[in-house]
Amino acid sequence: xxxxxxxxxxxxxxxxxxxxxxxxxxxxxxxxxxxxxxxxxxxxxxxxxxxxxxxxxxxxxxxxxxxxxxxxxxxxxxxxxxxxxxxxxxxxxxxxxxxxxxxxxxxxxxx
Amino acid sequence: xxxxxxxxxxxxxxxxxxxxxxxxxxxxxxxxxxxxxxxxxxxxxxxxxxxxxxxxxxxxxxxxxxxxxxxxxxxxxxxxxxxxxxxxxxxxxxxxxxxxxxxxxxxxxxxxxxxxxxxxxx
Numbered sequence: 670x671x672x673x674x675x676x677x678x679x680x681x682x683x684x685x686x687x688x689x690x691x692x693x694x695x696x697x698x699x700x701x702x703x704x705x706x707x708x709x710x711x712x713x714x715x716x717x718x719x720x721x722x723x724x725x726x727x728x729x730x731x732x733x734x735x736x737x738x739x740x741x742x743x744x745x746x747x748x749x750x751x752x753x754x755x756x757x758x759x760x761x762x763x764x765x766x767x768x769x770x771x772x773x774x775x776x777x778x779x780x
Numbered sequence: 781x782x783x784x785x786x787x788x789x790x791x792x793x794x795x796x797x798x799x800x801x802x803x804x805x806x807x808x809x810x811x812x813x814x815x816x817x818x819x820x821x822x823x824x825x826x827x828x829x830x831x832x833x834x835x836x837x838x839x840x841x842x843x844x845x846x847x848x849x850x851x852x853x854x855x856x857x858x859x860x861x862x863x864x865x866x867x868x869x870x871x872x873x874x875x876x877x878x879x880x881x882x883x884x885x886x887x888x889x890x891x892x893x894x895x896x897x898x899x900x901x902x
Contacts, residue, residue: 671824703881705888707825714875714892715817715825721886758825762885768839769815769887774824 672697673759673772680778681749689775691742691759697770699740702762706735706744709756709774718757719744746777754779782806782891784876789896796866796900802859802876802893810834810854813879815889816861818872818898826872829861830879830887866900873897 674692681687691704698704706719717726719735722742732753735744742761746753759772788800800816815830829850831838838850849862859876874896877889 701885703886703888707889709825714894715889716892717888717890720880720888720890726890756824760825760827760888762887764885766842768841769827769830771817771825771827 671773672763672766672770673761675757675759675772675775677773678776678778680780681746682780683749683751685749686745686747687749687777688746689744689757689759689777691744691772693740693742693761695740696765697740697761697763698737698742700764702764704735704737704742705760706733707758707760709758711755715758749779751779753777782878784878784891784893786874786876786893786896789874789898791899791901792866793902794867794900797862797864798866798898800861800863800874800876800896800898802861804857804859804876804878807878809852809857813887814850814852814859815877815879816848816850816859817875817877817889817892818870819875819895820869820872823872828874863898866898868900871898871900 707715708718709715722737785803816828829840835852847865876893878891879887880890881887
């Protein structure tokens with residue numbers, strides 16, 4: 670069981686908007702640890718999608734955005750495209766565990 | 781261009797040992813914390829171990845504490861993971877990752893290697 674909780678799967682049609690939640694606790698997200706998001710395409714290594722809660726690395730389309738509030742964070746993808754079909758993971762730091770933690774991952778299916 | 785290249789994976793029997801290496805290039809290796817992250821077949825990402833740029837401070841997840849040891853040789857720009865007392869549940873792809881951030885609470889992993897597969901089986 671992951672310290673950060675994500676829905677196992679989400680889906681949406683091309684052009685639609687989807688959101689992926691990441692729920693933590695008072696020892697990680699709620700302790701003001703930053704949240705980061707990764708995209709993992711099939712058969713490849715993860716790639717950072719959003720860092721420090723809201724920032725996109727260069728090359729990441731502005732269709733991807735994220736937010737953080739309280740003990741949760743959320744990734745939003747607008748204008749869904751077939752190429753967005755991937756696994757998405759949130760990540761933060763947990764002060765109780767003295768280590769970094771990932772969410773269980775969410776598989777995005779573009780219908 | 782930042783590159784991370786893992787090696788050392790393979791088939792090992794339960795109870796055996798293996799040492800993974802990660803050769804880094806394209807950045808000032810000693811200036812950045814590094815980590816190992818693994819992914820069991822069909823499963824999610826699991827952070828295992830991390831260490832500071834100097835190697836003076838190391839951190840391990842409870843699942844591997846006492847069995848795995850992370851280290852680095854800054855003169856060789858190489859990160860290591862010594863894995864002992866391996867179990868079937870350690871079977872996974874192991875990634876090394878470069879950490880970015882000012883403090884532990886905001887570290888994230890901005891570059892990843894391609895991964896090396898470790899299979900623990902008799």
